[in-house]
Amino acid sequence: MHEIRLVGFDGDDTLWRSEDYYRTAEKQYEDIVGRYIDLHDAGTLRHLLEVERRNLKVFGYGVKGMTLSMIEAAIELTGGRIGARDLQQVVEIGRATLQHPVELLDGIRDAVADIAAELPVVLITKGDLFHQEAKIARSGLADLFPRIEIVSEKDPQTYARVLGELGIEAAQFVMVGNSLRSDIEPVVRLGGWGVHIPYAITWAHEAEHGLAEAHPRVRSVESPRQLPAAVREIVTGVRNAR
Amino acid sequence: MHEIRLVGFDGDDTLWRSEDYYRTAEKQYEDIVGRYIDLHDAGTLRHLLEVERRNLKVFGYGVKGMTLSMIEAAIELTGGRIGARDLQQVVEIGRATLQHPVELLDGIRDAVADIAAELPVVLITKGDLFHQEAKIARSGLADLFPRIEIVSEKDPQTYARVLGELGIEAAQFVMVGNSLRSDIEPVVRLGGWGVHIPYAITWAHEAEHGLAEAHPRVRSVESPRQLPAAVREIVTGVRNAR
Numbered sequence: 001m002h003e004i005r006l007v008g009f010d011g012d013d014t015l016w017r018s019e020d021y022y023r024t025a026e027k028q029y030e031d032i033v034g035r036y037i038d039l040h041d042a043g044t045l046r047h048l049l050e051v052e053r054r055n056l057k058v059f060g061y062g063v064k065g066m067t068l069s070m071i072e073a074a075i076e077l078t079g080g081r082i083g084a085r086d087l088q089q090v091v092e093i094g095r096a097t098l099q100h101p102v103e104l105l106d107g108i109r110d111a112v113a114d115i116a117a118e119l120p121v122v123l124i125t126k127g128d129l130f131h132q133e134a135k136i137a138r139s140g141l142a143d144l145f146p147r148i149e150i151v152s153e154k155d156p157q158t159y160a161r162v163l164g165e166l167g168i169e170a171a172q173f174v175m176v177g178n179s180l181r182s183d184i185e186p187v188v189r190l191g192g193w194g195v196h197i198p199y200a201i202t203w204a205h206e207a208e209h210g211l212a213e214a215h216p217r218v219r220s221v222e223s224p225r226q227l228p229a230a231v232r233e234i235v236t237g238v239r240n241a242r
Numbered sequence: 243m244h245e246i247r248l249v250g251f252d253g254d255d256t257l258w259r260s261e262d263y264y265r266t267a268e269k270q271y272e273d274i275v276g277r278y279i280d281l282h283d284a285g286t287l288r289h290l291l292e293v294e295r296r297n298l299k300v301f302g303y304g305v306k307g308m309t310l311s312m313i314e315a316a317i318e319l320t321g322g323r324i325g326a327r328d329l330q331q332v333v334e335i336g337r338a339t340l341q342h343p344v345e346l347l348d349g350i351r352d353a354v355a356d357i358a359a360e361l362p363v364v365l366i367t368k369g370d371l372f373h374q375e376a377k378i379a380r381s382g383l384a385d386l387f388p389r390i391e392i393v394s395e396k397d398p399q400t401y402a403r404v405l406g407e408l409g410i411e412a413a414q415f416v417m418v419g420n421s422l423r424s425d426i427e428p429v430v431r432l433g434g435w436g437v438h439i440p441y442a443i444t445w446a447h448e449a450e451h452g453l454a455e456a457h458p459r460v461r462s463v464e465s466p467r468q469l470p471a472a473v474r475e476i477v478t479g480v481r482n483a484r
């Protein structure tokens with residue numbers, strides 16, 4: 001028989017703004033490349049996404065990989081005409097993105113504290129170890145999370161490993177996050193629960209998922225303030241089903 | 243009273259060759275920059291180390307940070323004259339370094355297996371999460387390590403956190419590694435034990451440490467074959483001191 005014993009939270013775009021900074025970075029990248037080519041013809045950002053995707057298996061996720069992909073994409077798209085000073089500006093885009101302030105989503109601190117008062121919580125975040133640690137420190141939320149897991153990919157295998165190390169079965173676990181692909185689908189596939197809290201914008205790569213609408217083990221909320229009730233509803237449902 | 247309950251192993255240059263690939267990368271970087279400047283006058287690699295060090299707090303350790311630093315250093319050193327195609331070659335240095343084969347040090351598999359037959363072991367490795375995971379997978383050693391910790395910095399605080407999560411006191415822990423700065427000194431500062439196994443070459447940044455010669459809780463060995471005896475000597479010494 002099961003009981004919910006752990007609630008996981010994603011970091012980027014669940015606890016704090018992230019995608020906005022990537023979008024700003026892309027805009028700045030377009031401006032630099034636009035000094036050499038006609039942006040209307042070029043499909044600049046579609047090309048960048050292609051370069052990022054083919055590099056994912058070597059660079060992994062994160063800002064440094066994005067920056068290296070931007071440099072490569074800019075050289076490709078300009079036929080090698082882009083100047084070194086402009087490429088240095090692309091490096092500066094990366095540096096600025098790594099150092100952006102961490103802005104918590106409105107109401108998220110109270111929501112996490114509320115849930116953490118009733119159940120153990122864990123932060124499970126994907127991407128660059130160094131950057132994620134810096135963001136957690138800057139977020140001021142580290143005190144709420146006794147345990148933090150930074151992973152390179154959010155697939156069922158990774159969640160199974162993390163839950164195994166913590167001695168928790170998937171059916172006892174609720175994951176809260178903005179990405180159906182990374183936060184909800186893999187946990188549901190393992191037999192766990194999900195609370196989906198969509199963010200205003202989603203990276204094209206994260207928008208792809210194979211989850212049916214209205215899955216019985218998934219709840220959706222619109223704002224952090226609705227999170228505690230959604231988690232409580234799952235906890236109660238699981239308890240009553242025993 | 244204490245008993246040794248866990249043995250930690252570093253990855254890079256302790257289990258597998260790593261620094262060699264960084265040195266190759268630096269040599270290739272010099273060749274590219276040498277197309278623009280007189281290498282004899284330039285202190286090219288000293289300049290690169292300076293750029294890497296000032297970037298460490300933003301980029302962290304690892305190949306992607308090194309590659310971004312190389313791009314920045316090459317632009318700086320050539321006064322912006324370096325061409326985009328040559329900068330693409332710097333990106334390729336990074337890509338090749340991330341994909342290098344993993345060559346185990348001679349005898350290390352048997353040494354780890356020998357120690358793991360008597361005591362729990364953990365791999366504690368520093369650097370880029372994605373690259374370290376790829377190397378562990380390619381090393382074929384994952385089966386020997388039920389637990390793997392990839393950390394962004396190896397300081398006393400990090401070791402204390404990892405040991406805390408594993409429920410082990412520092413005095414019950416032996417760390418095996420090639421870097422006095424990263425593997426031995428911080429563990430000894432916490433009250434733990436170290437087995438130092440120097441690698442043929444050391445990155446200048448890692449060569450700095452504050453450990454006295456012949457510390458009573460540190461053993462030194464010259465080859466992986468001597469590791470099991472060195473660990474056993476510590477285990478026995480601790481047991482007899484009770």
